[in-house]
Amino acid sequence: MSRALPAPPPWLAHALRAQRGPVPWSAVTRGALAAGPLLLAAVLADRTSLGVVAAIAAMLAGINDRPGSRRASVVRLGAPALAGAAGLLVGTYAGQHLTAVPLTLLLTALGLLAGGISAVGPVASGAGTQLLVASAIGAGMPLPEPGWQRALAFLAGAGWLLVLRLALPTPGALAGDYRFDGERDAVAGVYDAVAELLDAVGTDRATERRAVLTAALDHAQDALAGPRLRRYASSAAERRLHAQYAAALPLAEAATALAWAGEGVGERAAEGPRRLAAAVRGNSGTGPLPAPGRTAPALRALDEALLRAAEAFDRAEGVLHRAHTRRRGARDLVRAALGTGGREYGLRVALCFGAGAAIAQALHHARWYGQHQHWYWLPATAVFLVKPDLGPLASRVLCRATGTVLGALVFAALAAVLPRPEGLVALVAVSGALIPVATRHFAALTAVVTVLVLALVMVGGEPQASVSRIGETLLACAIVLIVGHLPMPGERGGGVRARLAAAGSAAQDYLDHVLSGSDDRTERWALRREAYRTLSEARTAIALAAAELPALARHTEGTDAVAAVLERLVDTTTACAVHLDDTGRLTPDHTRRLDEALAELERGRERLGLTLASAPVARLVRG
Numbered sequence: 001m002s003r004a005l006p007a008p009p010p011w012l013a014h015a016l017r018a019q020r021g022p023v024p025w026s027a028v029t030r031g032a033l034a035a036g037p038l039l040l041a042a043v044l045a046d047r048t049s050l051g052v053v054a055a056i057a058a059m060l061a062g063i064n065d066r067p068g069s070r071r072a073s074v075v076r077l078g079a080p081a082l083a084g085a086a087g088l089l090v091g092t093y094a095g096q097h098l099t100a101v102p103l104t105l106l107l108t109a110l111g112l113l114a115g116g117i118s119a120v121g122p123v124a125s126g127a128g129t130q131l132l133v134a135s136a137i138g139a140g141m142p143l144p145e146p147g148w149q150r151a152l153a154f155l156a157g158a159g160w161l162l163v164l165r166l167a168l169p170t171p172g173a174l175a176g177d178y179r180f181d182g183e184r185d186a187v188a189g190v191y192d193a194v195a196e197l198l199d200a201v202g203t204d205r206a207t208e209r210r211a212v213l214t215a216a217l218d219h220a221q222d223a224l225a226g227p228r229l230r231r232y233a234s235s236a237a238e239r240r241l242h243a244q245y246a247a248a249l250p251l252a253e254a255a256t257a258l259a260w261a262g263e264g265v266g267e268r269a270a271e272g273p274r275r276l277a278a279a280v281r282g283n284s285g286t287g288p289l290p291a292p293g294r295t296a297p298a299l300r301a302l303d304e305a306l307l308r309a310a311e312a313f314d315r316a317e318g319v320l321h322r323a324h325t326r327r328r329g330a331r332d333l334v335r336a337a338l339g340t341g342g343r344e345y346g347l348r349v350a351l352c353f354g355a356g357a358a359i360a361q362a363l364h365h366a367r368w369y370g371q372h373q374h375w376y377w378l379p380a381t382a383v384f385l386v387k388p389d390l391g392p393l394a395s396r397v398l399c400r401a402t403g404t405v406l407g408a409l410v411f412a413a414l415a416a417v418l419p420r421p422e423g424l425v426a427l428v429a430v431s432g433a434l435i436p437v438a439t440r441h442f443a444a445l446t447a448v449v450t451v452l453v454l455a456l457v458m459v460g461g462e463p464q465a466s467v468s469r470i471g472e473t474l475l476a477c478a479i480v481l482i483v484g485h486l487p488m489p490g491e492r493g494g495g496v497r498a499r500l501a502a503a504g505s506a507a508q509d510y511l512d513h514v515l516s517g518s519d520d521r522t523e524r525w526a527l528r529r530e531a532y533r534t535l536s537e538a539r540t541a542i543a544l545a546a547a548e549l550p551a552l553a554r555h556t557e558g559t560d561a562v563a564a565v566l567e568r569l570v571d572t573t574t575a576c577a578v579h580l581d582d583t584g585r586l587t588p589d590h591t592r593r594l595d596e597a598l599a600e601l602e603r604g605r606e607r608l609g610l611t612l613a614s615a616p617v618a619r620l621v622r623g
Contacts, residue, residue: 010547011394019440027065027436030164034058035452036429038157039459043421049143050153052460053088055428056137057157059452060084062435063445064126065165069182069223073165079123081158083114084130085151091138092147100361103139107379108354110135115349118387119342119495120333125389132353132383140360140376183241184280186223189216190248191277195270197255198302202264210259210571211539213252214532220245221529237283244280247309249525254305257298257578260571265299268292272306279313286313297582298575336502340494349386351483356382356476374462377453377469381476386483388495390442392547393484397477403446404473408466410447411454415464424455431455485551492555496545497608499538500559500566504601506531507570511594514577524577531570538563562604569597 008016035055042051061077068076087110094106114128134154143150169181193209193216200209224245251273258265269292279286289306293299336342356379364375381400390396411427418424431452438444450469457465510531513524542563545556572593576586 010553011392011549012398014391014547015395015398015443018444021440024067024436026168027062027067028433030065030161030168031062031435032429032433033164034062034161035157035432036425038160039428039456040425043425043459048421049460050145050149052456053137053143053150053153054157054160055432055456056453057081057084057154058161059432059435059449060130060133061158061161062432063439063449065161065436066439067182067185068219069186070166070179072182072222072225073162076123076126077158077162077165080126080130081155081162083127084134084158085154087131087134088138088154089147089151091135091140092150093138094135095139095142096147100358100365104354104358104361107132107135107139107357108350111350111353111383112346115346115386116337116342118349119339119345119498120336122389124333124337125387128349129383129387132349133380136353136357136376136379136383139357140364140379141374180237180241183220183223183238184283186216186220187241187245187248188277188280190220190245190252191273191280192216194248194251194255195273195277197259198265198270198273199267201255201258201269202262206259206262207567210256211536213255214536217248217252217529218533218536220248221533241280243312243315244276244309247305247312248276249529250305250521251302251309253525253528253574254298254302254578256571257301257575258296260575261296261298263296265292265302269299269302272309276306276309276313286310297579300582301578336498339498341496341498344488344492344494345388347488348483349383351486352382352386352480353379355479355483356380359475359479360472374457378472378476381473382479384446385476385480388541388544392544392549393481393552394549395547396442397481399441399443400446401473401477403443404450405470406443407447407450408454408469411451412464412466414451415454415458415466421459424459427455428452428459492552493545493559496538496541496556496559499534499541500562503531503534503538503563503566504605506534507566507573510570511573514573514580517580528570528574528577531573535563535566535570538566558604558608562601562608565597565601565604569594569601572597 007013035058038058039048039051039055042048042054045051061081064077064080065073066076090110091107094103098106111132114131118125118128138147138150145153190213193213197206197209197213200206224242255273258269268290272289272292275286275289278284286309289310291306292302360375360378363378381404384390385396385400387396391399414427415424418427431448434448435445435452438448454465454469506527510524510527513520513527518524538559542556542559546553546560572590576590576594579586579590
């Protein structure tokens with residue numbers, strides 16, 4: 001009898017795991033039309049160096065070009081592009097006027113700033129990354145144009161991809177106004193997730209399905225909350241989508257309460273949300289919706305939510321709902337950047353980026369690069385490697401090294417046979433088209449980006465650089481591995497603890513509101529969304545930290561147990577809200593489970609030394 005192979009360690013399992021899904025043909029089309037055509041136009045206009053800069057900007061924007069609404073893409077692509085242009089401007093003039101030591105100190109300070117900003121959220125993380133990568137390119141890639149022209153070329157490259165994102169319809173988006181196909185798909189996904197949760201009620205899949213519902217609500221919230229020129233939705237199609245999203249919130253609340261109770265509800269209960277999802281995708285009416293039983297408060301809440309949803313779908317009127325935006329002000333963003341998580345990450349980014357810049361310049365002045373006049377690859381690689389949202393540290397290092405070696409070897413083989421420059425321009429276009437698919441795995445993305453950048457460098461007049469790229473990447477891997485294990489001021493695991501503290505604070509605000517007796521359901525749904533969203537962010541950070549090497553993973557041991565308690569507390573609070581709506585009072589079972597969750601949360605807080613104030617809430621429950 002054969003023995004089963006032992007399970008790989010978490011960091012290796014992460015490196016071997018890739019995201020799955022259909023090919024995003026719309027993003028592939030945009031990628032093919034972005035960097036390659038920009039470079040071709042620049043070559044034909046005899047401004048090749050500016051075309052290289054524009055193509056790099058389009059490539060970086062393509063990495064951030066993820067599924068979602070067109071309006072949300074303005075911030076997701078635009079904010080990093082602005083940061084990248086600023087970094088390129090600063091790096092260019094600093095590289096021209098500063099010697100090696102002051103330049104290294106300046107780049108280190110930029111790393112500290114960008115690292116702290118990156119702790120705010122995904123868009124801020126992208127902005128911080130492009131700020132540093134562009135500053136390294138500006139300082140380490142000598143070009144004939146002045147800095148302001150480089151910055152404008154960078155903005156033009158990213159702006160071209162953003163124009164494509166806003167103008168081109170998504171293939172298959174035939175229902176309604178195609179401008180809102182991203183919002184429509186996101187809202188329909190919420191109703192599908194509600195139906196899947198109802199199917200899982202009473203089974204061991206309920207917790208997983210509730211997490212999927214949270215992710216769907218997060219995605220829809222982001223899709224609907226992009227920047228706008230007017231305060232209110234300006235078209236009937238957009239108002240209809242906002243009304244449909246708002247109608248999904250009480251459905252999600254009722255489904256969560258049913259999952260908390262744990263009693264099966266039958267197939268009929270999930271049929272209504274599925275028909276609503278089809279109506280959203282088809283931009284059509286709902287038709288008759290099957291009514292679930294009304295034998296329990298949560299079932300009655302589900303029935304009422306379905307009735308209100310049907311009315312909202314028929315009326316198709318609405319304005320921007322307060323629950324469509326996150327409850328985060330400027331003070332919250334500054335606190336995230338300057339908090340323990342931001343400080344710890346900022347220090348690591350600064351050390352990695354600064355050390356990479358120092359070593360790269362030392363090698364450059366020692367002529368280790370041979371005929372090359374650039375040294376940006378080493379610090380730029382360190383920036384990507386130090387990003388925790390790309391996976392555990394060991395996994396990132398393994399994937400980056402593997403992808404660079406593969407990409408460099410592929411490019412060396414292609415460069416030997418492709419005509420210049422037309423063959424290299426075509427290779428840039430093909431690589432740009434592959435980026436949306438390659439983002440599913442860090443090694444694949446690294447390989448595609450390596451091919452694209454090496455092609456750009458050769459089009460710009462530099463000799464073939466595959467071997468030096470491999471050496472610089474391995475140096476960057478060593479730097480990030482060493483810095484990642486260095487002790488830092490303060491408590492380790494600050495990013496995880498900060499997110500867990502934010503989740504605890506949001507859960508307390510939500511519970512306070514539910515137990516206060518307030519009739520403001522819009523406020524309650526907004527608080528509920530923030531509680532589940534911060535909890536999801538904390539869960540993601542905890543899972544990544546747990547997959548690190550043991551020397552790093554031990555710093556966040558026990559945080560997953562606290563997150564599980566918070567999850568039970570928020571679920572119980574949701575069940576309490578639904579029950580209070582129906583009867584006006586809590587049952588002894590609700591009170592007992594709230595008290596148990598709060599007591600366990602307090603024990604976890606004391607054990608880990610976390611800042612999770614819960615005593616005032618406990619008094620409210622007992623009162």
